[in-house]
Amino acid sequence: MIDITQALPRSEPEEQHISSAGILSFLDGLQEQGIELHSLMVLRHGTVVAEGWWQPYQPDGIHLLYSLSKSFTATAAGFAIAEGLLSLDDKVLAFFPDQAPAAPSDFQRRLELRHLLSMATGHREDTLERAITVDPEDWVRGFLSIQPEEEPGSIFAYNNGATFMVSAIVQQVTGQRVLNYLRPRLLHPLGITDAYWQQDPQGRNIGYSGLHLSTESIARFGQLFLQGGQWQGEQLLPEGWAELASTIHVANDQEENPDWSQGYGFQFWRGRHGTYRGDGAYGQFSVVMPEQDAVLATTSATENMQAILDLAWTRLLPAMHDSAPAAQPGAAAELAERLANLAIAPVDAADDAAASASTATVWLPSPSQQPVNAPPIERVTVEAVDDEFQLTLALDGADYELRCRPGCWTENKTGLIPMLGDAAEASGGWTGADTFTAEIAFTRTPHRLQVTCRTGETGGVFELGWNAIPLGSVR
Numbered sequence: 001m002i003d004i005t006q007a008l009p010r011s012e013p014e015e016q017h018i019s020s021a022g023i024l025s026f027l028d029g030l031q032e033q034g035i036e037l038h039s040l041m042v043l044r045h046g047t048v049v050a051e052g053w054w055q056p057y058q059p060d061g062i063h064l065l066y067s068l069s070k071s072f073t074a075t076a077a078g079f080a081i082a083e084g085l086l087s088l089d090d091k092v093l094a095f096f097p098d099q100a101p102a103a104p105s106d107f108q109r110r111l112e113l114r115h116l117l118s119m120a121t122g123h124r125e126d127t128l129e130r131a132i133t134v135d136p137e138d139w140v141r142g143f144l145s146i147q148p149e150e151e152p153g154s155i156f157a158y159n160n161g162a163t164f165m166v167s168a169i170v171q172q173v174t175g176q177r178v179l180n181y182l183r184p185r186l187l188h189p190l191g192i193t194d195a196y197w198q199q200d201p202q203g204r205n206i207g208y209s210g211l212h213l214s215t216e217s218i219a220r221f222g223q224l225f226l227q228g229g230q231w232q233g234e235q236l237l238p239e240g241w242a243e244l245a246s247t248i249h250v251a252n253d254q255e256e257n258p259d260w261s262q263g264y265g266f267q268f269w270r271g272r273h274g275t276y277r278g279d280g281a282y283g284q285f286s287v288v289m290p291e292q293d294a295v296l297a298t299t300s301a302t303e304n305m306q307a308i309l310d311l312a313w314t315r316l317l318p319a320m321h322d323s324a325p326a327a328q329p330g331a332a333a334e335l336a337e338r339l340a341n342l343a344i345a346p347v348d349a350a351d352d353a354a355a356s357a358s359t360a361t362v363w364l365p366s367p368s369q370q371p372v373n374a375p376p377i378e379r380v381t382v383e384a385v386d387d388e389f390q391l392t393l394a395l396d397g398a399d400y401e402l403r404c405r406p407g408c409w410t411e412n413k414t415g416l417i418p419m420l421g422d423a424a425e426a427s428g429g430w431t432g433a434d435t436f437t438a439e440i441a442f443t444r445t446p447h448r449l450q451v452t453c454r455t456g457e458t459g460g461v462f463e464l465g466w467n468a469i470p471l472g473s474v475r
Contacts, residue, residue, distance in 0.1 A: 002232045004191045008216065008223075009047045012332050014324060016044035018294075020331035022319020023050045027338060029311040036301045036344065036467065037283070037308075038063065038446065039215040043223055043295040044320065052339035053215070056409035056425035056441055062194050062212040063299040064421075064445040066280030069197070069211035070163045072186075072221070074117055074245055074267035075237070076170045076178045079185050082238035085173040088114040092144075092165060095172050099141040107148040113169065115152040116162040117266040118249035122148030127161030128208065137201050140168050156252040156264055160208035163267060164200070167207025178205040189236055190224065192217040198419075209280070212421075212444055219297035221278070222286035226295055246276040246288070257306045273313055282446040282468050283308050292320045301446035301468045344448075347437050349406035349429030363453040363460035374464045375417055380453055382428075382436050389428055391438050391451070404428035404438055412440075420445045 013020045023042060030037055038057040042050040053059055080086040092111045093100045101108070107122050115121045123146065131142030143161045167178050174181050179197040187195055195217070198210030205211075213221075224230075225246065229237025248263030248270055255261040262270040270276050277287040283300025285308065296312055319325070363380045379394035388405045393416060400416040406429030413422045421444035428438030434455040441448045450465035 002189045002234055002236070004188060006191070006232065008043070008220065010051075011047050011049060013042075013044070013049040013319075013335070014327075014332065016047050016049050017321045017324055018042075018044050018049055018316075019319040019321070019325040019328060020335040021328045022315055024331060024335050024338065025319070026311055026315040029315055030308070033304070033307050033311075035283070035304060035307055035311075038299040038301060038344075039297075040339075041215055041219040041295075041297040042316070043219055043297075045293050046223060046227070048219070050335065050339060051215075052342045055343040056411075057299070057344075057443055059216070060194075060214060061423075061443055062196060062214050062217075063284070063443075064209075064280075065211045065213060065218070065284045065299075066209050066282065066446075067160075067163075068218065068278040068280035068284045068286060069207065069209050070267040070280075071245075071278030071286070072182065072211055073163055073167050073170070073178055073205075073207040075186060075241070076182050077113070077117060077166050077266075078238050078241040078245065079181070080170055080173055082241070086113060086169070088112065088117070090169075092116065092169070095169050096140055096144060099138065099144055101145055104144075105147045107150070107152060108144070111148065111152045113166070114249070116166050116169075118153075119156055119159050119162055119252075119264055119267075120153050120250040121157070121159055121162050122150040122152040122154060123159055123161075124149045124155070124157055126157070126159050128159075128164065131161050131164075139164060139200050139202075153250070156250045156254075163208035164204075164206055166267075167205050171204050177203070178207060179211075186236070187217075189231060190217070190220045192220065215297055215299055218284075218286045218299070219295055222288050222295040222297060226288050226290060226293070246270070259306060259309045271309065273317060279305065281305075284446070285309075287312065289317070292317060294320060299446070301448065303468060344409075344441065346409050346427035347404075347406050347429055347431065347439055350431050350433075363455075363462040366461040366463045368463065370464050371466050374466065375449075377451075377462075377464065380451060380462045382453070389436075389438075391426065391428060393451070402426045402438075402440060406430075409441070414440075416440075417442065417449075420447055 039053045090113045127146050131139050134145050135142035196212040197205040225242045229242040245266040246268050250264050252264050253261045259271040268276050274291045275289050279285050283302045283305050285298045287296040377393050381392040383390045388403050391402045393400045400414050402412045403410050404426035409425040409427050412424045414424045420442035423443045425441045431437040436453040438451045448467040453462040
């Protein structure tokens with residue numbers, strides 16, 4: 001019987017024949033290239049050899065996975081197939097007769113579940129935005145109204161709408177949202193208890209994105225696939241599903257980045273060096289390395305996702321050996337110290353800034369261009385309260401208060417941007433005689449909002465910035 005309380009084993013890297021120096025080199029490379037990781041776990045031979053969280057992110061926190069969610073959606077379909085509720089050959093229109101178009105095309109009639117899973121629906125581009133535009137309340141009806149331009153199965157096109165339809169189909173045949181369906185079959189046996197998944201207007205888990213899990217949950221998921229679906233000696237995934245899902249079902253060599261052009265499985269990307277992975281926007285990775293018997297799990301906030309994989313291939317893979325690597329005195333201790341002290345730098349106040357705290361307390365939006373998708377904040381107010389600042393952001397007629405101090409991160413709860421969750425850590429202070437700077441990290445997501453307030457001859461204005469654009473690509 002599976003013991004859901006059993007922790008993943010831990011050891012020093014050298015015990016699993018991977019050099020601490022190689023992992024240090026990987027961390028160095030991330031820093032040199034300005035890659036903002038939020039967490040990292042490296043597993044070798046089923047054992048955690050390195051793990052770390054960049055403050056204010058924490059080991060027990062859940063993080064938006066973006067399109068890494070897709071691999072979990074496909075896994076739900078795998079369970080439903082094994083239980084006789086679905087077949088890869090099932091026609092998509094048959095599941096939704098009431099939402100189907102009155103006169104579907106031949107391509108629409110031939111669209112099957114396997115085509116949704118492999119991003120080979122025959123559509124030349126993503127369908128999601130068009131589906132929502134056609135029917136904002138029923139995305140299924142919207143998707144089914146969009147005719148494929150090519151024969152299903154003939155071309156690859158990254159398609160969030162296709163994954164959404166897999167989620168909708170699983171709910172249709174099971175009577176449960178995908179998350180609830182997966183809890184007893186996958187999440188609970190893996191020891192995953194904290195999970196959240198966003199829903200569409202009809203109450204379906206959106207499938208293509210929206211799943212929130214901890215870093216260790218991502219690592220366990222990757223390790224399960226590495227082990228062919230076995231967990232603690234029992235077959236947890238349907239027999240053969242791990243191999244089937246990670247097999248190339250459609251070529252995608254038109255993709256630009258080398259690790260996105262190695263072929264596509266069932267909601268898994270094939271990568272170089274015999275690897276495959278679930279991945280999500282801004283660097284949410286569960287990378288499976290069968291040849292090295294290793295797994296890399298990350299959460300991150302970078303638009304240069306290829307750089308993370310490049311560093312994994314050039315610095316982590318060479319550090320993995322068949323036997324114990326040569327001793328490198330001090331490397332293991334240095335790695336342990338580095339991993340224990342990771343942090344996203346908080347706002348650092350200027351030495352003489354405290355004296356200028358009364359220079360200005362209220363700012364209005366700068367007339368300069370604000371970043372795409374930035375919240376339309378109407379006013380920023382700062383007030384010194386005891387040994388910290390109270391930052392008040394006015395938005396849509398409501399005031400949202402956050403506490404912050406320079407040099408550290410302060411825990412807050414805020415409904416400022418509902419889609420990013422209410423968990424936030426803030427840091428802020430006077431960074432100059434006329435400048436107040438604050439950073440707000442929405443710690444259940446990759447995203448962080450920067451607020452820079454400046455006082456000049458014409459009064460006080462503020463500008464906003466994102467570390468990553470939260471409403472853009474959901475790859």
